[in-house]
Amino acid sequence: MKIITVTLAPAIDVTYALEKPVSDGLNRAKAFVLMAGGKGINVSRAILHAADGSAVPLMTVAAAGGASGGMFCDMLASEGMDITRIPIAAPLRINVSAIPDEGEDCEINAPGAEMTADDLLSAEALILDAAEAGDVVCICGSCPKGVAKSYPAKLCAMVKEKGAVCVIDCDGEALKLAAESDCPPDYIKPNAGELAKLCADLGIPCGTPAENARAVCQKTGGVSTVITTLGGDGSMITWNGGQFTARSRKVKPVRIKGAGDTFLGTFVHAKFIAGMTNEDAVQAASDAATAYVEG
DSSP states (O other): OOEEEEESSOEEEEEEEESSOOOSSOOOOSEEEEEEEOHHHHHHHHHHHHHTTSOOOEEEEEEOOHHHHHHHHHHHHHHTOOEEEEOOSSOOEEEEEEEESSSOOEEEOOOOOOOOHHHHHHHHHHHHHHOOTTOEEEEESOOOTTSOTTHHHHHHHHHHHTTOEEEEEOOHHHHHHHHTSSSOOSEEOOBHHHHHHHHHHHTOOOOOHHHHHHHHHHHTTTOOEEEEEOGGGOEEEEETTEEEEEOOOOOOOSOOTTHHHHHHHHHHIIIIISOOOHHHHHHHHHHHHHHHHHO
16 A cells, blocks of 8 residues: 655745845845645655654655756655656746745745646556555645646546545635545545635535534535644544544644645554554644644
8 A cells, every 4th residue: 555645736935034024125035945845745745754764655746847846856855755757848836935033924826837638647647557456645735727626526536446545635616526526535634714615615504613524524425534624723534424623732833834734644644554543543643733833
């Protein structure tokens, strides 16, 4: 059994530390950090962290084109992460954040690199040739330009036809189409806000996160287990016939971006590599996300 993460819209994230608030004209940074990012990349990173040096059967698939795509792969190789690269023509996007000591943070996120129909066929060939019965395939993040919002649902159906377990971590229209498809994913991971929006999109009356998760699970015919992150209130897992809430320690946040990915990667490792129960796996994931936020 192996875990395959799929990221169609990865990025290089550049974070600048500033002493003063961002202003018009020239802004001088006192430091900067470069990191290869994207939801599936972060999930793979969390899986490797949870493995704590032990061998883990992990395949990380990402669309990475151009010179920036080459740098992206080199950056991950330096972390010890092997990348299975979808060779697209468009260069990998670069996102920029500016974090001043005082004042508001500023983010500029570029659109995902455009993928052609041939690019998608290449991606499918890589994923489906590798996926086997019992594997876990995590489809993570947004659909870049050229990729229909229905594509995660389509890929999910193909993966499940191979006998693999499918996990989807996306939002909005893509999540709605996956949840209401004839072949819904085995696991979905919204946060509380995304879950409420999913209910609205599906025409389900919105209630508490617990009620919403049960309603979505029921909407999929009991197929989809719903893993919901609740911010400072911990997390929750809802499956056909059961529900469990994991509480988290109250901490002062040092970082928030990437906490949900850390949660999902830890959950996948705990559930499918370590063989934990739903309850223990979601508690381990909640603890890891809290530690990540705490810095």
